[in-house]
Amino acid sequence: MNIKKCQICPRKCNADRTAGTGICGCNDKIKVAKACLHKWEEPCICGKNGAGAVFFSGCNLKCCYCQNYILSHEKFGREISDERLSEIFLELQEKGACNIDLVTPTPYVYDIIKALDRIKNKLDIPIVYNCGGYERPETIKMLNGYIDIYLPDFKYYDNSYALKYSGIPDYFENASESIKEMISQTGKIIIDDDNIMQKGTIIRHLALPKLRHDSIKLMEWISENLPKDSFLISLMSQYTPFPHIKEKFPELDRRITKMEYNSILKKVAELGLEGYCQDKSSAKSDYTPDFDLEGV
Numbered sequence: 001m002n003i004k005k006c007q008i009c010p011r012k013c014n015a016d017r018t019a020g021t022g023i024c025g026c027n028d029k030i031k032v033a034k035a036c037l038h039k040w041e042e043p044c045i046c047g048k049n050g051a052g053a054v055f056f057s058g059c060n061l062k063c064c065y066c067q068n069y070i071l072s073h074e075k076f077g078r079e080i081s082d083e084r085l086s087e088i089f090l091e092l093q094e095k096g097a098c099n100i101d102l103v104t105p106t107p108y109v110y111d112i113i114k115a116l117d118r119i120k121n122k123l124d125i126p127i128v129y130n131c132g133g134y135e136r137p138e139t140i141k142m143l144n145g146y147i148d149i150y151l152p153d154f155k156y157y158d159n160s161y162a163l164k165y166s167g168i169p170d171y172f173e174n175a176s177e178s179i180k181e182m183i184s185q186t187g188k189i190i191i192d193d194d195n196i197m198q199k200g201t202i203i204r205h206l207a208l209p210k211l212r213h214d215s216i217k218l219m220e221w222i223s224e225n226l227p228k229d230s231f232l233i234s235l236m237s238q239y240t241p242f243p244h245i246k247e248k249f250p251e252l253d254r255r256i257t258k259m260e261y262n263s264i265l266k267k268v269a270e271l272g273l274e275g276y277c278q279d280k281s282s283a284k285s286d287y288t289p290d291f292d293l294e295g296v
Contacts, residue, residue: 003028009060009106010136010174024060026107031057031077033070035088035295037097042234042276044197045099045128045151052097052125054088055291056104061132062167063155064249065208067288069242071104078296085115088295089123098196099126099149106131109139116146126198134171135178140185150182150201157218161211165249176221179203183230201231202275208239210251212260216267223271232275235268237261 037050057077162171
């Protein structure tokens with residue numbers, strides 16, 4: 001794989017990213033919007049000090065409801081070198097970050113590997129791959145030995161919803177196989193005495209309006225197909241509709257109801273899946289940082 005004929009993600013758009021951009025909106029330059037101590041991740045990821053989050057610009061998904069829309073769709077950020085990326089990782093470690101939290105890293109896998117190779121003897125905190133789940137297993141295999149914690153979204157069971165809301169016709173098969181590969185790399189979960197994860201996979205799922213039955217099917221698939229001692233579930237209720245949603249997707253122009261969320265929670269409990277769930281009051285814009293080029 002190379003970015004002159006890019007096939008990093010399942011889109012395999014074959015774009016020459018040295019001459020233009022792929023469907024993800026990324027060229028051959030790293031683009032970052034913020035690098036900071038971020039305290040809005042799961043407790044075992046952010047700890048007391050916060051995760052050392054690096055928010056990359058661009059995305060291989062086109063989710064209409066993305067809370068980081070300014071990054072994924074509008075491509076806000078500053079271009080940096082892979083040498084600067086290495087420096088950012090070390091600066092976050094110096095500030096007391098629990099880990100390096102790579103947010104939407106997929107288009108920049110080659111650059112991230114270069115940056116990590118440069119400082120592998122200086123960085124001693126876990127590396128988190130925080131992604132939308134739409135990955136190629138082959139790309140995840142390239143990251144073996146570099147990533148300590150995988151934090152993928154698992155958005156949909158039914159690909160018709162993936163196509164409608166994220167512009168992807170083959171989400172489930174790619175996400176499911178990639179998550180299997182992630183779990184095979186990280187193995188059983190390791191959490192230290194300070195309740196900070198050192199190794200493992202956390203599967204995130206954002207509950208969406210009117211999709212509770214799809215969410216339940218997804219939880220059933222997870223229970224039946226993945227080893228329960230090697231991952232945690234993170235069920236999120238923070239969906240907040242943005243103004244642009246109403247015109248094209250009026251069915252998403254509301255927050256999820258208590259009944260919708262509780263029905264998914266009930267299934268998670270019945271299946272014996274362990275992890276985290278948000279209080280329904282989390283559905284607010286506080287989870288979206290101010291992207292101001294801090295730390296870049």
